[in-house]
Amino acid sequence: MTFTPIVGTLAYLWDRDGDRVLMVQRDARPDDDHYGKVNGLGGKLEAGEHVVECMRRELREEAGLEFTSLRLRGTISWTDFGPRDEDWLGFVFLADAWRGEPPAQNDEGGLIWVPRARLLAACDPDPAVRQAAGLALWDGDRHFLPLVFDDDPRPFHGVMPYSGDRAVGWTYERL
Numbered sequence: 387m388t389f390t391p392i393v394g395t396l397a398y399l400w401d402r403d404g405d406r407v408l409m410v411q412r413d414a415r416p417d418d419d420h421y422g423k424v425n426g427l428g429g430k431l432e433a434g435e436h437v438v439e440c441m442r443r444e445l446r447e448e449a450g451l452e453f454t455s456l457r458l459r460g461t462i463s464w465t466d467f468g469p470r471d472e473d474w475l476g477f478v479f480l481a482d483a484w485r486g487e488p489p490a491q492n493d494e495g496g497l498i499w500v501p502r503a504r505l506l507a508a509c510d511p512d513p514a515v516r517q518a519a520g521l522a523l524w525d526g527d528r529h530f531l532p533l534v535f536d537d538d539p540r541p542f543h544g545v546m547p548y549s550g551d552r553a554v555g556w557t558y559e560r561l
Contacts, residue, residue, distance in 0.1 A: 391475040395441040396428035406499040413495040437477045455483035460542035526553030
């Protein structure tokens with residue numbers, strides 16, 4: 387079977403001084419596949435773009451920011467993802483320096499600064515800790531988000547099949 391995914395980018399902007407991460411609260415459009423979720427910034431690759439150009443464009447469009455430091459943290463193949471059962475290949479980045487100030491919201495919802503400790507608590511193996519963090523992440527985010535912020539310099543490369551809105555597996559390796 388040939389894998390023909392939608393290619394996308396996803397970035398987590400980490401303000402190291404405040405130890406907080408810029409996220410979008412997807413609450414602007416009820417028809418949004420991500421409605422009600424808190425997510426990093428990013429989107430679909432357009433024809434003729436490479437992934438860094440896509441990430442640059444998405445950060446500009448979604449937050450009015452220009453990154454000055456960007457690292458690829460990993461790639462993920464999401465299969466049967468979301469309400470449309472789409473296949474995605476995502477390039478996951480960490481940005482820890484940029485120019486500009488984000489607005490309070492964009493077309494997708496409010497832009498919020500989340501303490502990194504709260505974001506990582508939302509990824510805890512204990513469901514009670516995740517619930518107490520109070521962040522509506524995609525189910526599978528809890529598996530890869532800790533890898534975005536860890537000290538291992540090697541990128542991760544993973545596969546995460548979905549069934550509806552639930553991750554039903556997660557395998558990865560680092561090179």
